[in-house]
Amino acid sequence: MIHMPLSVTKDFQIREDPNHKGRGLFASRVFVKDEAIYPLDYWSKELMPIHVTNHSCNPNAAFNQQGMLIALREIRENEEITYDYLRHPIAASPWDFACECKSAGCIKWIKATKY
Numbered sequence: 001m002i003h004m005p006l007s008v009t010k011d012f013q014i015r016e017d018p019n020h021k022g023r024g025l026f027a028s029r030v031f032v033k034d035e036a037i038y039p040l041d042y043w044s045k046e047l048m049p050i051h052v053t054n055h056s057c058n059p060n061a062a063f064n065q066q067g068m069l070i071a072l073r074e075i076r077e078n079e080e081i082t083y084d085y086l087r088h089p090i091a092a093s094p095w096d097f098a099c100e101c102k103s104a105g106c107i108k109w110i111k112a113t114k115y
């Protein structure tokens, strides 16, 4: 079931995730491995890409030391963009929730405190 995107840019779409996870960030186009996706910015607008980027225990993106989200592998158009919250806690933490990423190495519960 395809939900109407809440927000669309040439790079991303914010959609309601059909798997009960709430909102998610989905790629509007292909991102190649090592490509920059978006810079860490939790504060400048009410709805930023990071607000809706879900955690995965087997993510397709990660923040680098400069605070840029980088594709860990090729991300297909319409694929959900995810990163590992436990490797990148941000000032808007804490998190404490059951993980629904369903990846083979899922740790089942995400608990992270602030820096």
Ligand SMILES: [Zn+2]
Pocket (backbone or CB within 6 Å): 056, 057, 058, 099, 100, 101, 102, 103, 105, 106, 107, 108
């Ligand atoms: Zn998981």
